[in-house]
Amino acid sequence: MSRAEVAEAVQPVRPVSPLWTFGLLRNELVTTFRRWRTLALLAVLAGVPILVGIAVKIETGDGSSPGGGGGGGPAFISQITNNGLFLVFTALAATLPFFLPMAVGVVAGDAIAGEANSGTLRYLLVAPAGRSRLLLTKYATVVIFCLAATLVVAVSALTAGALLFPLGDLTTISGTQISFAEGLGRALLIALAVAASLIGVAALGLFVSTLTGSGIAAMATTVGLLITVQILDQIPQLNALQPYFFSHYWLSFADLMREPVYWDELAKNLGLQALYAAVFGSAAWARFTTKDITA
Structure with missing residues (x-):
C-alpha cells in the first residue's frame, strides 16, 4: 500500500454535506476560470467572431456578397450583411470544428493530470470528498x-x-x-446545442487526464485525438463508422434554423454525446478510483 493510500485510510470517516460539495465545485470553478490559460482561451474564442465580422464587413464594402456569393449551409455567412444575428450562427459553426473542442480538451486534459503534476492531487484526496466525488466535480467544472x-x-x-x-x-x-425576438431564442437554443455537443470531448479528455501525471501530455493527447477523429470523419471509405464519431453530428444545430425544426440529427447528436460521456466517464472513474496516487 502506498503512502497516499495509507493517508487516505487513516482519515476518519465523515459524512460529506451537500454544502461541502457545492463549496468544492465553487473552488474548482474559481480555480479554473482564474487561470491565465483559461482566460487566454476565452479571449481567443471571443476574438474569432470579431475577426469574422470584420472580414465580412471589409469584403462586402463594395457591395459584393460574402463568400463569393455562396449561400445557405450551416455557416450562414451569406446572410450576415442582411442581419447581424447570423454572425452568431456563423461564429459557432466556425469555432465548433476546432477552437471550441480544443479549448475544452485543454481544460479537461489538465483536470486530473494537472493536479498530479503540481503535487496537489494527493492532498485533495485526503479531504472528505473522496475520489468519485472529486472526479464528478472535475467533470462538472x-x-x-x-x-x-x-x-x-x-x-x-x-x-x-x-x-x-x-x-x-x-x-x-x-x-x-x-421575428428578431424568436431569432434570439433560436440563437440561445443553438448555443445550448453546441455546448451539449462538447460533453463527449469533455469526458474523453477527463479519461485521458486520469492516465498520465503530465498535464501537457494529457492536453496534447486529447487535442490530437480530436483532430484525428475529425480527419477520419472526412474519409469516404469510413462512412460506415462515421455516424459513431463524436464530431459527426456537430453541425446538426443548423436544423434549429429550419421551420419546422428538424429534430432527427439533433437527437442523434445528443444521444451520441451522452453515450460518449457515459463510456469515457465510466472509464475515467474506473481508472481514477484504482489509481495509485503518489504525488
Whole structure:
C-alpha cells in the first residue's frame, strides 16, 4: 500500500454535506476560470467572431456578397450583411470544428493530470470528498466551461453583429420569416446545442487526464485525438463508422434554423454525446478510483 493510500485510510470517516460539495465545485470553478490559460482561451474564442465580422464587413464594402456569393449551409455567412444575428450562427459553426473542442480538451486534459503534476492531487484526496466525488466535480467544472466558452462565442458574435450590421427579422433556411425576438431564442437554443455537443470531448479528455501525471501530455493527447477523429470523419471509405464519431453530428444545430425544426440529427447528436460521456466517464472513474496516487 502506498503512502497516499495509507493517508487516505487513516482519515476518519465523515459524512460529506451537500454544502461541502457545492463549496468544492465553487473552488474548482474559481480555480479554473482564474487561470491565465483559461482566460487566454476565452479571449481567443471571443476574438474569432470579431475577426469574422470584420472580414465580412471589409469584403462586402463594395457591395459584393460574402463568400463569393455562396449561400445557405450551416455557416450562414451569406446572410450576415442582411442581419447581424447570423454572425452568431456563423461564429459557432466556425469555432465548433476546432477552437471550441480544443479549448475544452485543454481544460479537461489538465483536470486530473494537472493536479498530479503540481503535487496537489494527493492532498485533495485526503479531504472528505473522496475520489468519485472529486472526479464528478472535475467533470462538472469542464461541462460548465463548455457552456461558458460557447456563450462567450455567441455573445461576442451578437455584439459584433449588432455593431457592424443591421438587425431585424430573420429568414430561416426554409425561407420563412421569424421575428428578431424568436431569432434570439433560436440563437440561445443553438448555443445550448453546441455546448451539449462538447460533453463527449469533455469526458474523453477527463479519461485521458486520469492516465498520465503530465498535464501537457494529457492536453496534447486529447487535442490530437480530436483532430484525428475529425480527419477520419472526412474519409469516404469510413462512412460506415462515421455516424459513431463524436464530431459527426456537430453541425446538426443548423436544423434549429429550419421551420419546422428538424429534430432527427439533433437527437442523434445528443444521444451520441451522452453515450460518449457515459463510456469515457465510466472509464475515467474506473481508472481514477484504482489509481495509485503518489504525488
